[in-house]
Amino acid sequence: MSHPPDRPEILDSDHLSTRTREILTSRLSVSTAQPRTLSLRAYAILDALLPVLLPLDEILPDSTDIAMTVRIDAALSGPRDGWRFADLPPDAEAWESALLTLDDVAAEQHGLAFIHLAPDLRGALLDAVMDGQIGLEHDGRLTASQMKRWSGDLRGEVVDCIMSDPRIQQALGISSSLTGGDTVFQGFTNVGPDSRESFEPKATAPLLQMADSSE
Amino acid sequence: MSNSPLMKTFAETDIVDALIIGSGAGGAPLAAELARNGKSVVVLEAGPAFPATGHTPDEVAARELYWLHERLSAGTNPQAFGGNNSGTGLGGSMLHYGAFMPRMDARDFHLHTETGKGVDWPFGLDELLPYIERVESFIGVSGPAHYPWDPERRYAYPPPPANSAALKMREGCDALGLRHADGPAALITRDIEQPHFGTRHACANCGACHQGCRNGAKSGTDNTWLPMAVAYGAELRPGCFAHTIERDSSGRVTGVVYRQNGVEHRQKCASLVLAAGAVETPRLLLTNGLANNSGQVGQNYMTHVSTQVWGEFDEDIRPNRGYPSLTITEDMMRPKDADFVGGYLVQSLGMMPATWGQNLARSTTTRGPAFARALAGYNRSAGMGINGECLPRPENRVTLSDEKDAFGIPKPLIEHSYGPNEWAMHHHAARLLTQMWEAVGAKDIRVIDRAAHMIGTCRMGTDADSNVVNPVGRSFDIDNLWISDHSIFPSAAAANPALAIMALSLRTAEAMLKV
Numbered sequence: 144m145s146h147p148p149d150r151p152e153i154l155d156s157d158h159l160s161t162r163t164r165e166i167l168t169s170r171l172s173v174s175t176a177q178p179r180t181l182s183l184r185a186y187a188i189l190d191a192l193l194p195v196l197l198p199l200d201e202i203l204p205d206s207t208d209i210a211m212t213v214r215i216d217a218a219l220s221g222p223r224d225g226w227r228f229a230d231l232p233p234d235a236e237a238w239e240s241a242l243l244t245l246d247d248v249a250a251e252q253h254g255l256a257f258i259h260l261a262p263d264l265r266g267a268l269l270d271a272v273m274d275g276q277i278g279l280e281h282d283g284r285l286t287a288s289q290m291k292r293w294s295g296d297l298r299g300e301v302v303d304c305i306m307s308d309p310r311i312q313q314a315l316g317i318s319s320s321l322t323g324g325d326t327v328f329q330g331f332t333n334v335g336p337d338s339r340e341s342f343e344p345k346a347t348a349p350l351l352q353m354a355d356s357s358e
Numbered sequence: 359m360s361n362s363p364l365m366k367t368f369a370e371t372d373i374v375d376a377l378i379i380g381s382g383a384g385g386a387p388l389a390a391e392l393a394r395n396g397k398s399v400v401v402l403e404a405g406p407a408f409p410a411t412g413h414t415p416d417e418v419a420a421r422e423l424y425w426l427h428e429r430l431s432a433g434t435n436p437q438a439f440g441g442n443n444s445g446t447g448l449g450g451s452m453l454h455y456g457a458f459m460p461r462m463d464a465r466d467f468h469l470h471t472e473t474g475k476g477v478d479w480p481f482g483l484d485e486l487l488p489y490i491e492r493v494e495s496f497i498g499v500s501g502p503a504h505y506p507w508d509p510e511r512r513y514a515y516p517p518p519p520a521n522s523a524a525l526k527m528r529e530g531c532d533a534l535g536l537r538h539a540d541g542p543a544a545l546i547t548r549d550i551e552q553p554h555f556g557t558r559h560a561c562a563n564c565g566a567c568h569q570g571c572r573n574g575a576k577s578g579t580d581n582t583w584l585p586m587a588v589a590y591g592a593e594l595r596p597g598c599f600a601h602t603i604e605r606d607s608s609g610r611v612t613g614v615v616y617r618q619n620g621v622e623h624r625q626k627c628a629s630l631v632l633a634a635g636a637v638e639t640p641r642l643l644l645t646n647g648l649a650n651n652s653g654q655v656g657q658n659y660m661t662h663v664s665t666q667v668w669g670e671f672d673e674d675i676r677p678n679r680g681y682p683s684l685t686i687t688e689d690m691m692r693p694k695d696a697d698f699v700g701g702y703l704v705q706s707l708g709m710m711p712a713t714w715g716q717n718l719a720r721s722t723t724t725r726g727p728a729f730a731r732a733l734a735g736y737n738r739s740a741g742m743g744i745n746g747e748c749l750p751r752p753e754n755r756v757t758l759s760d761e762k763d764a765f766g767i768p769k770p771l772i773e774h775s776y777g778p779n780e781w782a783m784h785h786h787a788a789r790l791l792t793q794m795w796e797a798v799g800a801k802d803i804r805v806i807d808r809a810a811h812m813i814g815t816c817r818m819g820t821d822a823d824s825n826v827v828n829p830v831g832r833s834f835d836i837d838n839l840w841i842s843d844h845s846i847f848p849s850a851a852a853a854n855p856a857l858a859i860m861a862l863s864l865r866t867a868e869a870m871l872k873v
């Protein structure tokens with residue numbers, strides 16, 4: 144079984160434009176100094192929440208940390224996507240309030256801060272949020288219906304972070320960044336089923352090994 | 359293009375014949391047509407001029423093509439904007455549109471006469487057809503040699519190759535006895551010299567149409583109408599956000615105040631054309647308190663019912679490859695077993711990974727290893743999606759919210775809720791598309807309930823009491839104010855909209871030339 148190296152091979156493909164290579168490469172190294180958007184408390188809650196929402200151990204080798212929490216926190220202060228649900232406050236505020244709501248509910252229900260809960264209890268709380276069962280009715284916190292809406296934003300943000308990461312693209316065998324180089328815009332010659340071109344990555348994720356070996 | 363040393367420029371004190379706000383499907387054809395007929399034209403575009411070679415398939419970075427001034431979404435089906443429903447830059451939303459280019463069905467012009475629901479257009483397909491054909495031939499549209507639902511129709515370019523999703527949808531149609539064809543796609547499949555622009559290359563099947571086409575294959579306004587406008591003396595001004603419409607004592611428009619690089623400018627004009635799209639056009643009219651004697655500005659906001667159904671296959675599908683949405687069936691334009699009025703088009707769907715993952719993430723609540731496995735199924739996934747009629751409803755509208763944006767202007771609030779007709783169509787399509795995928799062995803079939811496109815809000819019609827503009831796009835209240843964009847559609851119709859918007863734009867230009 145081969146694992147993606149620290150620098151995914153797709154970054155060295157001549158089917159990648161210089162601009163796209165720079166964008167993807169910038170995601171490999173992120174500064175982990177201080178949270179940019181969230182308070183330290185909310186940041187720690189997000190950090191404890193992400194692994195129960197989307198564990199990556201079956202996709203990436205254990206040693207690979209793609210710094211999801213840092214990147215999501217930073218993305219919340221960057222350009223957003225141009226809209227939000229009218230019943231949620233602006234994104235940065237919504238995320239802070241949602242994460243603190245989760246913490247307060249953890250304390251109420253289990254007498255422990257969210258970050259100290261066992262993973263299955265964290266997961267159960269997240270399930271209840273997605274079901275619209277958890278919320279608080281005071282200032283600086285979100286109601287159950289707001290929490291449910293926010294959980295969609297949370298899921299979407301996590302997916303943006305994952306699917307745009309070159310290590311994940313390499314591990315899942317995704318060739319979407321390889322549309323063409325600067326001087327030659329190759330595109331794809333083969334576009335039908337079971338016709339991977341030689342420059343396209345093969346999946347290396349452990350959970351795809353079985354499937355891929357049949358190729 | 360905008361920096362071209364050859365581009366004519368106007369002084370702000372010049373009274374230009376036509377000042378156009380927005381350079382997308384509605385603004386650009388009209389700019390070209392007026393300029394070609396000797397009118398002085400300035401186009402104000404809020405977004406930048408993007409060089410095509412700089413587009414990137416990276417979905418996060420490609421957000422630069424979206425309208426990023428925040429919109430507030432409400433109602434029981436709050437609509438996602440950003441990537442799904444907005445665009446900015448010289449070229450408008452067509453910089454990252456999907457280039458699926460069906461013609462409007464003749465029946466959709468007369469939905470009210472046919473069914474007693476919805477509204478009729480003030481004219482029929484025969485009126486719009488000559489303009490549609492002009493648009494198709496000028497921008498370049500590919501399609502099949504024989505179009506099953508309109509045997510007379512001809513396309514100038516053969517279709518691009520069918521990708522995995524397109525092939526799978528063909529099988530699904532065959533299994534259920536539906537007709538299918540390669541759909542009309544606004545892209546070229548051989549290199550050409552585009553008049554006033556230069557070389558456009560054949561489609562390379564890169565699959566990144568929604569992130570901007572890097573080789574000029576996709577027919578946008580940036581590589582067709584806008585260079586033509588410039589060649590005939592129009593000035594394009596990117597990076598100019600228009601906010602204030604000025605008038606004289608008789609109420610006629612005299613000019614527009616806009617902000618460029620933080621500085622306010624004023625351009626004088628003899629006539630003003632709003633082509634800012636179905637959210638920003640009503641927002642401009644509402645913030646300026648204009649052209650609303652009918653009370654209809656911002657009303658009857660519509661979308662398309664855009665249900666998607668995805669499935670996983672045993673083969674390596676690689677949904678990022680090839681033109682994303684080639685196969686079409688028009689057999690559902692008036693299904694016999696319909697419990698709704700109007701109809702829908704079905705198209706195959708490939709998709710880039712983050713967009714696909716977003717759909718998956720927002721339409722399910724799986725988490726943990728199951729969520730990781732679902733995302734890892736990307737390379738085995740193919741989709742189909744619909745575009746269907748959405749009836750105008752009073753509760754769906756664009757109004758001004760209490761929140762202000764960075765310019766101090768109220769953010770738009772868009773309320774959008776499906777009514778019984780939209781839900782019935784959604785369920786019909788969800789059933790049919792699921793059956794099609796089941797018939798060809800797809801697993802983990804997932805229905806995504808979503809709406810797309812921004813339609814209505816400045817309705818066109820014959821009666822000044824219930825419409826904002828007349829049948830050629832002229833304001834009933836202010837005779838030198840025109841609207842040319844998606845906001846004037848009286849009904850949504852099923853077809854993807856860009857073709858009809860461009861055709862109407864040429865028609866409005868013609869009317870302006872007669873004034």
Ligand SMILES: Cc1cc2nc3c(=O)[nH]c(=O)nc-3n(C[C@H](O)[C@H](O)[C@H](O)COP(=O)(O)OP(=O)(O)OC[C@H]3O[C@@H](n4cnc5c(N)ncnc54)[C@H](O)[C@@H]3O)c2cc1C
Pocket residue numbers: 379380381382383384385402403404405425441442443444445446447448449450451452454455456457458459568598599600601633634635636638639642811812842843844845854855856857859
């Ligand atoms: C992701 C996506 C895929 C699509 N796929 C298809 C498809 O396959 N087929 C199809 O037919 N249609 C498709 N569409 C829809 C189509 O692109 C739009 O319907 C069409 O472009 C709308 O034309 P418009 O002129 O109304 O607005 P736009 O094309 O959006 O142009 C409006 C322009 O006005 C500018 N503007 C707005 N406000 C101001 C202001 N105050 N000052 C200055 N400038 C301003 C904006 O920046 C923008 O450039 C798609 C749209 C999207 C977003």
Ligand code: SF4
Pocket residue numbers: 330545560561562563564565566567568570571572573574575576680681682
């Ligand atoms: S698939 Fe073709 S039309 Fe679409 S972006 Fe790629 S080259 Fe352009």
